Structure formats: C-alpha cells, structure tokens
C-alpha cells in the first residue's frame with residue numbers, strides 16, 4: 001500500500017541536508033531563501049550614500065556593514081522594517097524591502113571586505129581590560145566579538161572594528177535599556193545592564209581604536 005509522501009518539515013530537511021555534507025552546502029547556494037550577492041548589490045545601491053562604498057563607512061554616524069554575518073544583517077534589517085529596532089532613518093530605508101531582498105542585501109554586505117579607514121588614535125586602558133578580560137557579571141567581549149573585533153561569522157556575532165565610539169556607546173545603552181531586544185540581543189542585555197556610563201565610554205573608545 002502506498003502512503004502519501006509529505007514534504008519534510010523545515011527542521012527535518014535541514015538536519016537531513018547536514019548529513020549530506022558538501023552536497024547540502026552546494027545546494028544551499030541555489031535554495032530560494034538564500035541571498036543572492038548579485039541581486040543584493042543592485043538592491044543596496046541606495047545604501048551607499050550613508051554606509052559607504054561596499055559597506056565601509058567613513059562617517060561616524062553610519063555603521064559599516066561590510067563583513068558582518070549575513071544572519072546578523074538580515075535580523076537587523078527585518079527588525080527595522082517591522083519596528084522592532086527603532087530608528088527613523090532606517091525604518092524608512094527598510095520599509096519597502098521584501099524578505100528576499102533582505103536576504104540578498106545581507107549576502108552582498110557579508111561578502112564584502114571590512115576596511116577600517118580611520119581608527120581613533122586614543123584608545124582606553126580600562127576599555128581594553130574590560131574588552132579582553134571582562135569582570136564579575138560581564139563576560140569578556142573578545143570571547144564573542146574576537147580579540148581584534150572581527151566578530152564570529154558562523155555564530156552570527158557582529159564585527160565591532162570600524163564602528164565609531166558614538167555608535168558603539170549608543171548600541172550598548174540601547175541594550176542596557178532594553179530598546180534593542182530582538183534577534184540575539186538576549187546575549188548582550190544581561191552584560192550591558194551591568195555597565196556604568198564610564199565603562200560604556202571606555203569600551204567604546206577601545207573598540208573605535210581597533211584597526
């Protein structure tokens with residue numbers, strides 16, 4: 001007797017694909033939900049005015065996007081579009097993007113090389129110490145964001161090198177206040193909640209000096 005063949009649930013398909021190893025990786029590049037770098041380059045043309053050519057920004061108000069994990073970029077863009085990460089400028093930029101365009105743009109920026117044009121001259125000894133060693137209730141930033149701020153692509157942890165002190169400090173305060181609470185923010189909120197303003201400024205100064 002024949003039984004109807006049901007499509008495997010997503011999770012099942014993923015697990016089965018993992019077992020197939022390389023053939024799965026090759027197949028993933030063609031899966032419809034995966035981002036297309038070529039389509040992303042087209043869709044990202046309007047972004048360059050603020051985020052710089054190929055996602056390397058020279059303006060401290062606009063974070064560099066080059067080399068960020070695609071999962072991180074897609075998560076942030078979706079959050080701006082859906083009002084979960086509040087920013088008037090980015091809400092407008094993301095408003096018209098489809099899920100597929102978000103995946104394409106994320107794939108494009110993830111594939112670009114991150115370049116730090118002008119690291120800050122002045123670092124911070126306190127910031128460097130906290131970054132590398134943490135303290136009670138504050139995990140070392142380097143454990144997730146890499147000792148030189150390169151982030152962790154497979155885990156989706158963003159790169160920090162090339163971000164301005166002002167942007168980093170604002171981000172840490174947004175995690176501390178719970179304003180940024182979507183995506184993987186649960187990994188940042190408990191430790192940001194422990195940081196004083198002085199520690200946030202010190203960390204931001206150290207991160208802005210990474211080259």
Ligand code: HEC
Nearest residue numbers: 044046047049050061062063073076077087089090093105
């Ligand atoms: C007019 C300037 C402007 C334009 C154009 C713009 N952005 Fe932004 N973008 C910003 C600002 C400002 C921020 C920081 C907002 C915040 O603090 O949340 C930002 C943040 C982001 C972030 C979050 C970065 C991070 O490290 O978390 C992403 C992703 C992003 N923009 C993608 C895009 C894309 C894709 C486009 C084009 C479709 C675009 N932006 C166009 C100004 C701009």
Ligand code: HEC
Nearest residue numbers: 139140141143144157158168171182183184185187188203
């Ligand atoms: C357990 C891993 C982990 C640790 C430890 C950690 N982070 Fe993060 N960090 C993350 C993740 C994951 C995100 C992205 C969260 C999201 O989705 O908004 C993030 C985001 C950030 C951002 C925002 C980046 C951007 O482009 O907007 C900054 C700034 C940051 N972390 C700084 C720090 C600092 C400073 C420390 C140390 C005091 C630290 N992080 C420790 C995992 C970690």
